[in-house]
Amino acid sequence: MTMIQCISPVDGSVYAERPAMTAEAAAEAVGRARKAQKAWAKRPLEERVQLVLKGRARLNEMSGDVVPELAWMMGRPVRYGGEYRGFNERSNYVASIAADALAPIVVEDSRAFERRIEREPHGVVFVIAPWNYPYMTAINTVAPALMAGNTVVLKHASQTVLVGERMVKAFVEAGVPEDVFQNLFLDHDTTARLISEGLFDFINFTGSVEGGRSIERAAAGTFTGIGLELGGKDPGYVMEDADLDAAVDVLMDGATYNSGQCCCGIERIYVHESLYDRFVEKSVAWVSNYKLGNPLDNETTLGPMANKRFAKVVREQIADAVSKGARALIDPKLFPADDGGAYLAPQILVDVDHSMPFMREETFGPAVGIMKVKTDGEAIGLMNDSRYGLTVSLWTKEADRAARIGHELETGTVFMNRADYLDPALVWTGVKETGRGGSLSVLGFHNLTRPKSYHLKKVTT
Template structure:
């Protein structure tokens, strides 16, 4: 029997483990979800919405268990209180728009014809959630999928193995039927076999580019709809008219919060030459104030990375950049807790360029590179010089300028004077190797349903 284990970054020991279920048992679970789906979809929309929100509320009641569990599983400091703010914001917003997002598009309603386009649930939706924000990323799909009348199978990353179990428990305790929302512990082979057998009607995956490719290969020929949010190398651009202190505060937080393990975290920054020296100086001072340590200590502001192999990737990229001429500005003596394993000091690099992997490939850690630029054109070229495209953060007082630059950027979201945020009213989407599809907003509901046309000719005397 295959065991799925979470090795805690706190102490390097196994924190939790669960047996992966056999393929036949997984098939039975999916079959139960399929049998339950029609009855669930026939329930009134407002009833489904209320049950989902009740599940959200029940999870909130578990805060005292959830927060330390997250610290043990993936290292986020308890002082930040888990993910409830974003989790609740996203759930409440999609609930508020569900009726409008799912209502039919009426083309004609006359004494001769009724013509409309309805939104039908796909059926069984499979959500494969990541470890870095395991509750928020899951709810992006789980909440609207259930509200739209789908049943949901949830599979979480091994690093946060307890999250799916706890999330489903909360929803079931709140009244969601057990077959409607299920958590399964699956290994990779069983997952691939289920996908290849067309067990699901829609699959949403958040994770690595290679993980996305594996899912596409497994789904080849099944015509199963896919939503994929994959890698990122999100840039910031600080223009000469930017609010310098606000830019430093937001971009450095965006680069290092959650130990840099954010899909839309800032990994590279381009600063106009007139502000470059001041921006770098202030950024180094900002990052130097972190306290690296045990995430269960309320005084800790920067916890370990989720796994020592993730930290090794960051160290290797930084070392490679330094070997090619980059300079590291954060004094390692400020962070004696850096143990060469999961506990990793933050870092700011200058004298970087795009010949370095550090400025091209996803780092996913608390390290950022800063480059000097002379013009918008140079900044645009550098920001687009990436195989990823999730968000870009523009810093200026001129909204028209930001919009003009945004039109030339190859990215899913353009921010002005903010970063590292998911607005549930807007579609969360990416381009290039960041993925395909989109979640949240009205469009998120559309991705979790299919159009169905009704052309009804009325009998007339």
């Protein structure tokens, strides 16, 4: 029997494990979801919306268990209180727009014709969620999918193996039927087999580029709709008129919060030459104030990375950059908890360039490179010099300038004077190897449904 294990970054122990389902048992579960979907979709929209909101509320009541579980599973300090702010904000917002987002588009309603486009649920939606923000990333699809009348099958990463189980428990206790929302413990081979057999009507995956490619290969020929949010190397650009202190505060937080394990975390920063020295100096002071340690300690502000193999990638990228001329500015002596394993000190590198993998490949850790630029054109070229495109963070007092620059950037979201935030009213999407499709907003509902046209010619005398 294959066991799906969570190795805790706190102490390297096996924190939780669950037996992987057989392909036959998993297929039966998906079959139950398909059987339950028609009845679920026939329920009034407002009833489905309210059941999802009750599930959200029930999960909030579990915070005493959820917060320390997250610390044990993926290392986020308990002082930050889990993911409830974003989880609640996203659930509440999609609930507020569900009726409008799913309303028919009426082209004509006359004595002669009724012509309209309606939205219908896909059927069974498969959500494959990541470990870095396991509740928030899952709810991006789970909430609107259920509201739209789909049934949902959820698979979580092994690093956060308990999250799907707890989410489903909360929603079922709140009244969502068991077969409508299910959590499955699946290994990669079984996951690929289910996808290749065309058992799902839509698949949403958040994870690595290679993981996305694997899903596309498995789904080839099934014509199953797929939404992918994959890798990132999100940049920040600090212009000469930026609020320097605000830029340092937000960009350094965006680079290091959650140990840098954020889908839209800031991994590279370009600063106008007039502010460069002061920006670097203030950034070093900001990052040096972290306390690296056990995430179960309320005084800890920076926990371990989720797995020591993730930290190994960050260390290797930093070492490679330094060997090629980069300078590391954070004194490792400030972080005695750095054990060479999952506990990793934050780092800022200067004298970096795009010949270094550190400035081009996804790092996904608490380390950031800073480069000096002279013009908007130079910054735009560097920001676009990436195979990824999720978000960019522009720092200026001129919204028109930010918009002009934004039009030239190959990205899914353009931020001005903020970073590392998911606005549920805007579609969350990426370009290039960051993926395709989009979640949340009205467009998120559209991606989780299919259009059906009605052309009704009335009998006239």
